[in-house]
Amino acid sequence: MALKTGDALLIVDVQNDFCPGGALAVPEGDAVVPILNRWIAEAEDTGVPVFASRDWHPPNHISFKERGGPWPPHCVQGTEGAAFHQDLKLPRDAQIISKATDPNADSYSAFGGTNLADRLRRAHVKHLWIGGLAQDYCVRATALDAIREGFAVHVITDATRAVNVKPGHGDRALEEIRHAGGVLEETVQR
Numbered sequence: 165m166a167l168k169t170g171d172a173l174l175i176v177d178v179q180n181d182f183c184p185g186g187a188l189a190v191p192e193g194d195a196v197v198p199i200l201n202r203w204i205a206e207a208e209d210t211g212v213p214v215f216a217s218r219d220w221h222p223p224n225h226i227s228f229k230e231r232g233g234p235w236p237p238h239c240v241q242g243t244e245g246a247a248f249h250q251d252l253k254l255p256r257d258a259q260i261i262s263k264a265t266d267p268n269a270d271s272y273s274a275f276g277g278t279n280l281a282d283r284l285r286r287a288h289v290k291h292l293w294i295g296g297l298a299q300d301y302c303v304r305a306t307a308l309d310a311i312r313e314g315f316a317v318h319v320i321t322d323a324t325r326a327v328n329v330k331p332g333h334g335d336r337a338l339e340e341i342r343h344a345g346g347v348l349e350e351t352v353q354r
């Protein structure tokens with residue numbers, strides 16, 4: 165871990181519905197929490213801003229099966245399933261990004277339909293350190309958009325887990341990110 169001025173930590177969708185017992189559970193999804201807590205502590209020590217995105221759907225969201233979408237209802241605004249994992253130690257001043265709030269549009273990327281890029285530029289962020297859920301959906305889409313937006317992207321591979329609807333989707337997502345110019349990083353034990 166070597167966070168410095170110009171970096172930001174972006175924690176993607178570490179919400180109850182993506183953790184074991186949730187509506188759209190990612191296998192071992194909760195395993196990212198203690199790892200991300202170490203990164204949060206490092207960010208606080210170094211004065212690096214922390215951003216946290218959340219999937220924040222209205223009850224009739226287009227991605228839900230009853231509307232022909234691929235997913236069971238999940239991360240419905242204001243529900244326990246949409247809340248951040250209770251052990252995630254977000255700083256008091258973490259910037260929260262709510263996404264996919266329009267009933268008729270989905271976005272896996274935390275940049276889609278949000279002002280995240282502007283907020284990062286306003287904070288003079290150049291390097292983004294990304295972890296969270298799910299590796300093959302929102303982390304993938306967010307990392308690829310961040311690269312397109314001109315940020316240097318580091319994905320913390322041990323701080324993310326994949327849905328793997330088909331085996332290998334998570335690994336393929338990391339390879340796509342690497343191919344697009346992202347750097348894959350592992351948390352270094354200290």
Ligand code: VGL
Pocket residue numbers: 177188219227235272297298299300301302303
């Ligand atoms: C996500 C599936 C549906 C995610 C969100 O946060 O990765 N995956 N909605």
Ligand code: ZN
Pocket residue numbers: 219221227238239264
């Ligand atoms: Zn969703």
